[in-house]
Amino acid sequence: MSLALSIRGRRGAFQLQVDATLQPQGVTVLFGASGAGKSSLLRMVAGLDPCEGTIRFADQLWRSSGLSSHGKRNVDLAVWQRPIGMLFQQPTLFHHLTVQGNLNYVAKRRHSPAGQVEKVIEQTGIAPLLPRRVDSLSGGESQRVALARALLGTPRLLLLDEPLSALGEEHKRELLELIALAAQTVPVLYVTHNMAELLRLADQVWLMEQGRIITQAPAAQELSRLDGVLAQRADATALLAGEVGRYASEDHLQSIIVGNHTLWLPVSQRPAVGEAVRLRIAARDVSLCLSAPSDSSILNILPARVLDLRDVGPGQCLVQLGLAGQCILARISSRSARQLSLFPGTDLYAQIKAVALV
Template identity: 40%
Template sequence: MSAAPGIHARLQLARADFVLDVDLQLPGDGVTALFGPSGCGKTTCLRAIAGLERARGAVHVNGDVWQDDARRTWVPTHRRALGYVFQEASLFAHLTVQRNIEYGWKRLPAAQRRVSLEHAVELLGLSALLARMPQLLSGGERQRVAIARALGASPRVLLMDEPLAALDAARKAEVLPYLERLQRELRIPMLYVTHSADEVARLATHLVLLRAGRVLAQGAPAALMARLDLPLATGDGAAALVHGRVQAWDAQDHLLTVGFAGGRLHVTTPHARAVGEEARLRVLARDVSLARSPPQATSVLNVLPACIVQIAPDAPGQVMVRLDAGGTALMARITVRSQRELGLAEGETVFAQVKGVALAD
């Protein structure tokens, strides 16, 4: 294993119910999501990278060697340039928001400070909260303070262990835009543990699927989410990720038009977006129906020609259909009867009627 740019982790650690055995070659920037069911090894992997668990192997982060058993190298956690955000904010109850944020920053030599406290506070929208005590904060505010405290250590990598899992939907919606902003403006790589497909769709630039302590697959989220042999592409939550650019905004109808390789999609949203801006869309397979010919006089605004790439069994009485729309993967979850009566087979051209589209970003 080299110390080249990127995050490289080869780790082995026995647990009571599984053995963590991974060899990760991750990008040195962006958001890498570690995704899988509870007990698959996501948190164990993150803790081993942080040095909180003593696994066998090696950990290199953008040229820094934190562990290399072959060379008898081990850097303790407190000397690794990382920030760690837990599921619970775990703020110091006796310290104000400002003093919580300053905690790690004050312990760092001035020459190693790459993130100013002022910048962290501004990025996370905490200026009005600095004098408050943690018990007076909402759940979302506490997590934002925890993230700012982690940034105070000027980390080379930010490790986030299901940071939104303890929040309700409203508080999650409050925090997510701040995470996106952090990635855009600070360019600090994040390893993000989650079991939420929504968070993967919105945040991830690289995806690692784990099962029973081993890597099931890794790569671009859009590609993995549409692979019918992987668990993300099954059930009610199966969805395709579409990358495009805003072509138009209709203020009267609150309708956004997003162009992508396979055509364009219309999305209802109360918020305007600038023409030319990048957009990430999530299209649930259950919201896509298929037709042999272009539908006439339909209320569905989004109709796209597509080619059937693969058909696989899903739930009883249903199949999942992978589609190619101009090079972009889509999926449709339809009944076995519909497949039979339409005579659908791989390689045929159909028209995908997309009843619902959501902005993932």
């Protein structure tokens, strides 16, 4: 169920021109600075704002300003005809209704199948909120209800526009978990300029600048690319895929297996053994040494190989490392890079503090 875009649009003096293809599963994060055109693009995909060009989802043509395969011109499906669910920065709920009333209205309008309301209530954990009026809900509770409404029409695509921007940290974590759960069954296009949200959710990344998609790539690949926008940031972070291993209860540490290597990190909740996970490793939390130290407090000391390196500002160097067939980054001083005589192909050890892993 891939989404293919080839569209152009204008809002005042701002011009948007996008050619992109959304992957048929997982979360694609549309990432860029404020004013890049992210929300405008999402609204055009939804049919809320006008555009020229073609929008196709799976086998359905949503928008075409040219001749379609059926010989029709100017195809333009209305919002309600597009099988989407939407969630915005501010939840769009009916304030004169209860939470249950909001769900019932959408279920009736979208012809939700039998049992769908109950399924969504359980999935989003909003059962205690059902009798309450919308104007009595907190921001996090309102967004939970808005997400439930978006899921009620059994959408084939979720469009989320910075849904966490007005929430506190606790509510952000809760909603991120719900979105990740929803993404297991329906593809998501998620707009944000928040790096933490990208790291938590993204399977794919679309990077947007001045109304154009400049990069479309798997998240792990793009995050570790030295000449990429994300690696140049001060908070550059790589993703490392692994599998949950044993839990060391005496030290309250969880092991994560990456290839033939084991990493340790403290956890507040123990995941199931064998569960696939991904670790976020900030480049600034990785140090390098040419031989494995035997008297270090750092638990994670892993053999790695330098794949590439480049200067990233006065006195700083970014090193791309190969580890168990994946890539991580290390941000070190240029002096350290010279003293270690680093070059592509150098075998060394990467040190990562357990408390720095997420």
